[in-house]
Amino acid sequence: MSESVNFKSVLAPYLTAFVREHMMKGYKSRQLQSGLCTFDNYMFEIKHTNAYIMKSDYDKWREKISGHHPATIYREVSILARFLRYMCGLGHECYIPTLPKRPLKDFVPYIYSKDEMEKIFNVADALRMEQKCHQSIMMIMPILLRLLYSTGIRIGEALSIKNRDIDFNRHVIILNETKNSCQRLAPLNSTMDVVLKQYLLYRNRMPIAGLDNPANPLFVSGIGKSPAQSTVYNNFHKIIKKAGILYKGGHKGPNIHGIRHTSCVHVMLKMIHKGKDMYCCLPVLSAFMGHKHVIDTEMYIHLTKEMYPELIEMDRSVTSSISKIIACALITENEYKYENDSI
Numbered sequence: 001m002s003e004s005v006n007f008k009s010v011l012a013p014y015l016t017a018f019v020r021e022h023m024m025k026g027y028k029s030r031q032l033q034s035g036l037c038t039f040d041n042y043m044f045e046i047k048h049t050n051a052y053i054m055k056s057d058y059d060k061w062r063e064k065i066s067g068h069h070p071a072t073i074y075r076e077v078s079i080l081a082r083f084l085r086y087m088c089g090l091g092h093e094c095y096i097p098t099l100p101k102r103p104l105k106d107f108v109p110y111i112y113s114k115d116e117m118e119k120i121f122n123v124a125d126a127l128r129m130e131q132k133c134h135q136s137i138m139m140i141m142p143i144l145l146r147l148l149y150s151t152g153i154r155i156g157e158a159l160s161i162k163n164r165d166i167d168f169n170r171h172v173i174i175l176n177e178t179k180n181s182c183q184r185l186a187p188l189n190s191t192m193d194v195v196l197k198q199y200l201l202y203r204n205r206m207p208i209a210g211l212d213n214p215a216n217p218l219f220v221s222g223i224g225k226s227p228a229q230s231t232v233y234n235n236f237h238k239i240i241k242k243a244g245i246l247y248k249g250g251h252k253g254p255n256i257h258g259i260r261h262t263s264c265v266h267v268m269l270k271m272i273h274k275g276k277d278m279y280c281c282l283p284v285l286s287a288f289m290g291h292k293h294v295i296d297t298e299m300y301i302h303l304t305k306e307m308y309p310e311l312i313e314m315d316r317s318v319t320s321s322i323s324k325i326i327a328c329a330l331i332t333e334n335e336y337k338y339e340n341d342s343i
Helices: 012-024 029-045 055-064 070-089 114-130 141-151 155-159 190-203 229-242 258-273 282-289 299-307 310-342
Strands: 172-175 184-187
Touching: 012 029, 012 070, 029 055, 029 070, 114 141, 114 229, 114 258, 141 155, 141 190, 141 229, 141 258, 155 229, 258 282, 258 299
Parallel strands: none
Antiparallel strands: 172 184
16 A cells, blocks of 8 residues: 555554455545544544444544644545445444535635746746755656646646656557546647657766666656655745745645646637637636546636636637627528418
8 A cells, every 4th residue: 555554553463455446446545544634533533443434433533633624524424435335235233423514615825926927937947057956856846747748747746757658659648647537638739749858868878777667757866766756846936936026825826736727728718819718718728737526627617717807708709709600590590481471
């Protein structure tokens, strides 16, 4: 089990088996483990000795996490309910809690302007030239940030790319480790294609064996190690600070994941400027972003309308033309029906 957590309560063997079984079904182990950790820690603290959970046990744990964010509470209760059903299936009678009301999504991502993105790229380029520590990952930051903006992929997906996943013939990157556990393709435009080839040329010159091995990671530090997400986050904070972009903190950003949101909004802007209908863009954008449902992409329409209100008028000009075509078609159809009726 990758990145396994050592559960320590009396329920540890059941929790471990539950996580392992769900991993084999395609669930992410980190999400399951983090969701069950608080419950396991509480059971360990109170020295719980039974292989079953009563309502009173659940209520006390639920009260302890009452100060958590509503979204966190919903996720942890949802995962725990699945685990308790699993326990019932094994013959241990457990109380199955009712899920709390799903909280509304109030998260508003930070969207970088094109000027801010240019500053980020320039600062990353400059810091790469200044960095002298071999263990630093600043060498990969310029190409990594450009890849995130060009393809709209998640940072975890980018860091999981292997050398064999780059297909220069088809101009795509094959993403195998995705959020929704579904393999998908990320497009490579001509500029990104050139930049990636240049990065590989310089990376493979480092005196480290196996860098170009197909099974090895695409992005590595100066000592050939795959970087941790936390290290990338820390380096990105240095970049935006030097670029003069105010960091708000408290999950309000701006952060590196905002580049993904920015990519989607900027792609939508480009499509609308080319005369595409705003809502007709959704299926294309949904596939581009790797969303499971089109409704997950709809948020970007609202963001685009709020940030660029002038686009609403452009969209109306497109839809009004469509309305005229439909109206003319209906008139023609009605005239045809009238002529047939009069014969």
